[in-house]
Amino acid sequence: MSDVDDKLVGRRLGWRRVATRWPFTTPWIRLRQDDVELPDGRQITYTYLDQPPAVFVVPVTSEGQVVLIRQYRYPVDAWCLEVPAGGSHDQPGVDLTELARQELREEIGATCVELEQVASFYTSNAHSNQESYVFLALDVELGQEPVREVTEQIEIVPLPAAEALEMARRGWVSDGPSALALLLCEEYLRRRGYLGPDEG
């Protein structure tokens, strides 16, 4: 088990990991299975996705437009409103700020001046160990050529910041982590004056 990190030993509660396997792995997804001893001594097997951190980037132009995307997602067979996002699966140890810049460039052909880490959350804590980091990208400029993967079918949807937040609040941003990322940026956007005097 020398290649196993120590983070998931469960020592905070005494869930003792007895063994770890990775029963199924592709270049994009990795299933992990731990034999675990519970505090009462019972032994269980816990299976979950072993995923590196992800970033969700809320891009704002200097005119106060939030740049959403509409992306086709095969697992749910739907076009989803989202923010640019991505995992670090093919770049272990990558700096998350750098990853956020990459996703901006690759998914929407954008650069930004400032990048602020706003919050983090667990994407789906019963089935995955993934942590998602929310970044607010400021003074975003579009116009470069996106560099998309073969499965990335994406349209760019710029909206006034207040409108983008309203869509998240009403449940119209169907990708959950993207909706949460937008709402977690609300206070930051308000402080910087992007939500207009009525919202202040």
Add this chain to the structure above:
Amino acid sequence: MSDVDDKLVGRRLGWRRVATRWPFTTPWIRLRQDDVELPDGRQITYTYLDQPPAVFVVPVTSEGQVVLIRQYRYPVDAWCLEVPAGGSHDQPGVDLTELARQELREEIGATCVELEQVASFYTSNAHSNQESYVFLALDVELGQEPVREVTEQIEIVPLPAAEALEMARRGWVSDGPSALALLLCEEYLRRRGYLGPDEG
């Protein structure tokens, strides 16, 4: 492929599913792998979690307390603030309102008078086909004996509604779908007067 539902044929975009396998299955998790033809004719394999719908329930007492929980989550080795939630994995076809009532009863020993479906979102649309449904449970009463699974270690955390929402807004509700569920209920809670005059 007679046991395959037709939902994921991808006809809206022309992603044509050629074959489906379930290469790894436990009673709690099921990995699905589709061979898919993209619109440009290229063929890829897409692997993702095949998950039934989940419910996230925001419980509110008649005094305006939101009942959060603190739950240990093994995959992230952390105690997380959450709302009662669960998937329908062992009850295919269960009515989601009934599932929401079950989760209230089993996780926090509560009943409710009214249950309103507020919104839905995709939990993690690149890696799972799961849809999450948000319910607002009103006139919640605690006091029954919870019926928890062996892995469910849960503490009950009742908070004034405004405070629970503030925690979600600040990123302190570390389970992402729970944080989003709370924020999606904000307008409903305000309309019903649970957020007080300052928030109205």
